[in-house]
Amino acid sequence: MSKLYPVLKYGAILGWSAFVVAPFLWALTTSFKTINGVTSGPRYLPWVQYEPSLQGWTSLFGGTGGIDIVQPYVDSIVVTLGASAISIFLGTLAAYGLSRFKYQLAVVKNADIVFFFVSQRIMPPVVLAIPFFLMLQFLGLLDSALGLIIVYVALLLPIAVWVMVDFFNNVPRQLDEMAMLDGCTPLRAFVSVVLPNSLPGIIVAALFCVIFGWNDFFFAFTLTFTQTQLLPVAIVALNSSVTPWWTLSASALISVTPLVVIAVLVERFLSRGHLAGAIR
Numbered sequence: 132m133s134k135l136y137p138v139l140k141y142g143a144i145l146g147w148s149a150f151v152v153a154p155f156l157w158a159l160t161t162s163f164k165t166i167n168g169v170t171s172g173p174r175y176l177p178w179v180q181y182e183p184s185l186q187g188w189t190s191l192f193g194g195t196g197g198i199d200i201v202q203p204y205v206d207s208i209v210v211t212l213g214a215s216a217i218s219i220f221l222g223t224l225a226a227y228g229l230s231r232f233k234y235q236l237a238v239v240k241n242a243d244i245v246f247f248f249v250s251q252r253i254m255p256p257v258v259l260a261i262p263f264f265l266m267l268q269f270l271g272l273l274d275s276a277l278g279l280i281i282v283y284v285a286l287l288l289p290i291a292v293w294v295m296v297d298f299f300n301n302v303p304r305q306l307d308e309m310a311m312l313d314g315c316t317p318l319r320a321f322v323s324v325v326l327p328n329s330l331p332g333i334i335v336a337a338l339f340c341v342i343f344g345w346n347d348f349f350f351a352f353t354l355t356f357t358q359t360q361l362l363p364v365a366i367v368a369l370n371s372s373v374t375p376w377w378t379l380s381a382s383a384l385i386s387v388t389p390l391v392v393i394a395v396l397v398e399r400f401l402s403r404g405h406l407a408g409a410i411r
Contacts, residue, residue, distance in 0.1 A: 222291025298332030
């Protein structure tokens with residue numbers, strides 16, 4: 132059994148890795164094909180089974196039959212990072228208050244407030260489309276990056292609060308108390324002591340916010356028209372009477388790249404080991 136276990140373990144890892152990587156390899160090979168390479172059956176080896184072409188990539192930068200994906204890419208980065216940063220800032224403050232202080236109004240307590248935040252993600256997006264549309268129209272922010280940032284903050288803030296409340300609940304209260312015994316105000320203790328030890332939780336919350344914000348299509352489609360266009364909407368606009376699989380594959384790879392890069396860069400911080408030895 133001791134000899135069989137490594138075989139099963141690494142076999143399962145290799146199988147799962149192949150399952151995860153296969154769609155990316157398929158998209159990569161398809162992005163270098165033409166219509167003949169796509170419709171002539173499964174072909175995976177360039178120069179052997181098909182002649183590679185850059186048409187799928189050049190179409191994304193104003194080429195024939197494509198779009199200029201640069202501006203939608205920039206708009207997506209601005210909206211996603213702006214909304215995520217605001218959501219993390221406000222969500223961290225709210226989560227810390229809900230974790231460290233007791234609130235009660237009649238029968239409403241801390242747990243009910245947290246559930247209220249989470250419940251905002253339960254509603255179908257279509258229920259919020261008209262209210263958001265009318266609100267942005269009243270504010271003159273329809274078809275603007277700022278308008279989308281406001282909407283995305285309302286969508287991402289519950290995620291930040293939900294993740295950070297659970298994490299702050301697992302951060303020992305003795306950290307706050309020791310900092311205040313050393314002369315810190317509650318705010319200074321929060322900023323200088325609690326936040327540095329909560330970095331993994333903040334990163335997890337930020338990852339969730341970035342992923343949900345970056346992948347949103349519904350509100351980007353219903354609340355923008357010509358002045359502002361996010362990446363998911365631009366990719367859908369590639370569809371025509373003949374689906375350009377080569378261009379869609381290239382755009383999918385470009386779209387997922389930032390999320391993969393961010394996940395790789397922050398993976399080292401996703402550890403609760405920061406709290407080891409924090410309490411004396």
